[in-house]
Amino acid sequence: MVSASTVHIALRGRDDECDAIRRLLDRDDGGALLFHGPPGSGRSALLAYARRWAGQRAVLAGAGLADEATLPYAGLHRLLDPVLDADAALPVRQRRLLRRALGGDGCPAEQRLALAAAVRSLLAAVAADRPLLCTVDDLDTGDPQSAWTLAVVARRLRRLPVAMLLSATAPATVDGVPAHGLRPLDAHECRAMLAGLRERPPAPVAAALAALSRGSPAALADLAGSLTPGQWRGEAPLPDAPPVDGALAAAYRARLDRLPVPTRRMVLLAALDPGDDPGTLVRAAWAAGLTLEALAPAEAAGLLRTGPGGVTFPHPLARTMITAVAPLADLRAAHLLLAGTLAEGALGRALRHATAADCPSDVLAAELTAAVDEVPDRAAAAVVLRRAAELSPDPGRAAELTIAAARCAWTAGDPDQARGLLRRLTAGPAHGRADLLRGDMQLRCDAPAAAVATLLAAADAIAPADRRAALLALVRAGEAICVTGDQYRYAEVARRAEALRRPGDPPELDLLATFAEGVGATLRGDHARGGPALRRVVVIGGRLTGPALTPGALVCAAAAALLVAVDGPAHRLAGRAVEVARSRGQLSLLPRALELRAVAEYWLGRHEAAAETAREGVHAARAGGQHVCAQVHLGILAVLAAVRADRDAALARIAEIGDGAAPGSRPDAYARWALGVLDLIDGRYADAVARLSALARTGTGRGQVLVQVMATPYLVEAAAHDGGRPAAALAVFDHWASSTASPSRRALAARCRALLAPRGGPEAEREFHAALRLHPADTDRFERARTELLFGRELRRRRRPRDARAHLHRAREAFTLLGATVWADRAGEELRAAGESVGPVRHGPEQLLTGQQLHIARLVAEGATNREIATRMCLSTRTVDHHLRNVFHRLGVRSRTELARLLS
Known part of the structure; x- marks a missing residue:
């Protein structure tokens, strides 16, 4: 018997379904609902909840039974048996038809609808005294005749005080009835x-x-x-x-037992073959004398789905439970069939041996370990290594294999499995490598502050045996230090990395040690030493090939490129890191690589591309359980929205970060930067100065120094309005910008100096002109337009409206083309204040493009190629290319995807 407390616990996450039940039961007229989902999803608990909520309603409860699936109308008989005496109220013909069907004499095909009408009449008669609730669990488990009849009745309950609740595995069991699919709990x-x-x-x-x-x-x-x-x-x-002795295993066992033997064998093969090649299953079935058509009963039962891409299971736990409840002999036979379809090699031989009863465990462990390099899928490699660890008789070797399995699971984006494997370990010589993995997960998932100590301890433990792993641990510890905002501690990382350096180190070790040296020097303001070291890292990263070409090395090179302000190489290196991480299944580094690519795109002025990359980063981080990385990407999105003056979007992203970001951490700093920009735009200059000044405490190495450097142009602009002089922050930015070869950083530094120069003096004008000369023409158009706006405003305030208008016109045009309408409006306001009559900003592409350009742009948005457009418009492809380049320039987009998004 299901108790009330048990039902309440089982209904976690089912608020919407419970609301639907209550609404149905509170109505005066009738209706029906269907709840569908895999075994164990809570269907029975929802029906029990409905019976508890029935109040004064009469209740009829039934369920489909597998044992009665071959007995026509057995389920209907069990449901209606308590109220059959009420059939006296039915017309004679309906009463006879109903009695004959429920008595075992069946129902002719041409009278099935009449039988359904008789059942409806019987329910109406029962509900004459008080409303009625009917619940039928596992409708698709019992006999199909009862299921069809009840489905017909469920669609015809309007105007009757009868509520019917049905549950089934697949939604197709009952068409035309409101259905609720039961999702997995979060x-x-x-x-x-x-x-x-x-x-x-x-x-x-x-x-x-x-x-x-x-x-x-x-x-x-x-x-x-x-x-x-x-x-x-x-x-x-x-x-x-x-x-395997739980309720869920029993439910899966019962479902499988109802299937024909060939179907059960095919379902087991499909469950054991999670690969991407549908041909493997086809070949295994052929070897067993089976065909894919044998899967049809399982698909009809909602156990799996078949399609062009192969077999998929609706619930992610289905594979696990199918293999768990399979008899050992069937499991061995299925493994052997699948192993026989693999190409000959170490893995194929090991899997064949795994099916042999007399294979020694130590031999099999060694074979599986040797064969793991043949497994490109890191998740599958984790399974192989875990099995090898279980079979290894040597505890030390088993620990090493367990750590390797955990690393593969983490790399594949499954930190929960990785943590579960690490929990199996006891203290031993392998604890340093385990700490390296734990620290990596702490850094990206939930505890970057704790990661620092974990990774430093791992570096000490690993260093005597593996300098590469120790240097990697130090670099990750340095990253954790930067994420938490304790940059003064990076000196320790740089010192330890320098102690591990050796003459003649291979490129990857040289890259890691030089990166730690360069970042340490940069954070303490020693750009004369840090700049050359980081530029060397960029060069090494661009030359890596073969096994040394790893996402981790590319990420270091991209970060180094950003620190020395070479944005193009930074973007290429980060993009390459993304490609390599994806191609090799090393998903744990994907969010960090995407973060660096988004920052590079920000500096390049490609705000839309940066936002798209950051959104991709949020998705990748959340999919891999990397909550800290997800918050960092949300912070980047908040800044990008704020810079474009999109208040609602910025605040929404900040709300998503919530209270989970630790004060002083990188996500927290990004959120505060975004809020400071919004303060600046809204004219709350003192608030903006206070917020942006607090991002870091200059000279102490505490706080988010790197984020404050990025935010300094906005801090200086707010201070110029407020009458303050953030000398320390500007000095740090100016010193860094002058140490780089980046025209855009030097332009921003010149603009900052212009804003803080004495009002009306020659210094401000000289610095503004310098900034405009330095701004690159092909990139950084947004910041160039901001400089034009600020210079035009300065000239207008100095009573030089004619000189101001030229700059303000250029700013307004650039903002309009970039879609930054709020900033375009600001430029328009300044133009009007300078004595020029200007209309409202033309926002849409229709106003920015000629008729022919707009036609071409719309065809591109529909997916047409340049050749197809040329054919349709009777133009040459060269003419289409020319028009499309102008379209991209006028709308400020860089790809066909951005153009399609803009026009949509």
């Missing part, structure tokens, strides 16, 4: 459910159980009920899957 809902089942577990245990359950309430309940007290407290390793 991490927060899983934690709440666990706290209701037992005492609240530690956060890492709750996160691991949520990942193991894949959001299945039944799996979560089975796991909670099967754990020992030590496992619940996180003192012992957790299982890899829900227990």
